[in-house]
Amino acid sequence: MSPPDLSAARSSSPESGEDDFKTLEQFIIEQQDRFPHSTGAFSRLLRDIGLAAKIVNRDMRQAGLIGVAGSTGAVNVQGEVQQKMDALAHREFVRALRLGGECCLIGSEEHAEAIPLNTSTDEGQYIVLLDPLDGSSNIDVCVSVGTIFSIYRLPDGYDRTEPPLDAALQPGTQQVAAGYVVYGSSTMLVYTTGNGVNGFTLDPTIGEFLLSHPQLTTPERGRIFSINAGYYHSFEDGLCNYLDWLQEHDPETGRPAKTRYIGSFVSDFHRNLLKGGIYMYPATQGNPEGKLRLMYEANPMAFIAEQAGGRATDGQMRILKKTPDTLHQRTPLFIGSEQMVRRAEAFLAGEHSVV
Ligand code: AHG
Ligand code: MN
Ligand code: MN
Secondary structure, eight states: OOOOOOHHHHHTSSSSOGGGOOBHHHHHHHHHTTSTTOOSHHHHHHHHHHHHHHHHHHHHHTTTTTTOOSEEEEEOTTSOEEEHHHHHHHHHHHHHHHHHOOEEEEEETTSSSOEEOOOOTTSOOEEEEEEEEEOGGGGGGTOOEEEEEEEEEOOTTSOTTSOOGGGGOOOGGGOSEEEEEEESSSEEEEEESSSOEEEEEEETTTTEEEEEETTOOOOSSOSEEEOOGGGGGGSOHHHHHHHHHHTSOBGGGTBSOEEOOOSOHHHHHHHHHHHOEEEEEOOOSSOTTOSSBIIIIIHHHHHHHHHTTOEEESSSSBGGGOOOSSTTOBOOEEEESHHHHHHHHHHHTTOOSOO
């Protein structure tokens, strides 16, 4: 029997033919051309991030074969066991940003203090905050994980060669760009510069991210809720009421909702962004401030969610408005489809009625 002819399926892939897909670099340059005074520095910064993502992706795909699975034996600044891939991803992103020269300061989940890169005076105007590898506990079991990044400008008046470490502590509203990479059944890079959200799928055969999801928007409401229900008994009453409500049988309002929780924030967020849903990581007994980090998990995803038409709060206030005190501070997080987040907030505020 002859093998099936897949050419028709390939050429009828999303949008039009694959020849029509723009590469990430082409897209970045096209965006840059819209700004006549642009120096290209920001475009080069994004290129560096894309390059590091490809290296991490390559190593991730062979983790069990090249000795990068398992833990390093060290505990990171969060008090969490560091995986070899956490350390490797941190190293690759720092290296790409250092060599690229457009970044003067890096904040990473895997490093206690912000890292100054000692760039020259005419380079390095950007600050990059990173969760190099999100969802570490899933690496060794072949479940999708991610990288999250958040980009700020070094405020005027600061010395680029010796930026003060607290220059990294800006509210999320000051982000000039944010994005994530999901290393899943395929690898995607999704980012925003405050002008919508665009998604790129890595074509491993040519080593390029191709624009596959232009101008992404998220449904106003969805049917998925993502939360670690194992902590149910330490949630506040309002949240338990919301979770109970989601599970009631009422087909007219799309209930019961479906529960989906991967335990990789990037992957849970990405699925909910595309399909519609809410991701919640509230305060718990073990993590009274929540678990996720404001600067390199909540803020960048909040920027993307809002740009896609969604919403992100800590249950009371908009994530992007929060004033940071420390690089690794945590926050409760409710993020996703606007109507679902609003309803969660209403339940948390003790209003059980429909918004
Ligand atoms: P990280 O691997 O970067 O430390 O992040 C892990 C986070 C997040 O990805 C995930 O949603 C959450 O931790 C899962 O925590 P629980 O196991 O407490 O649900
Ligand atoms: Mn993380
Ligand atoms: Mn991480």
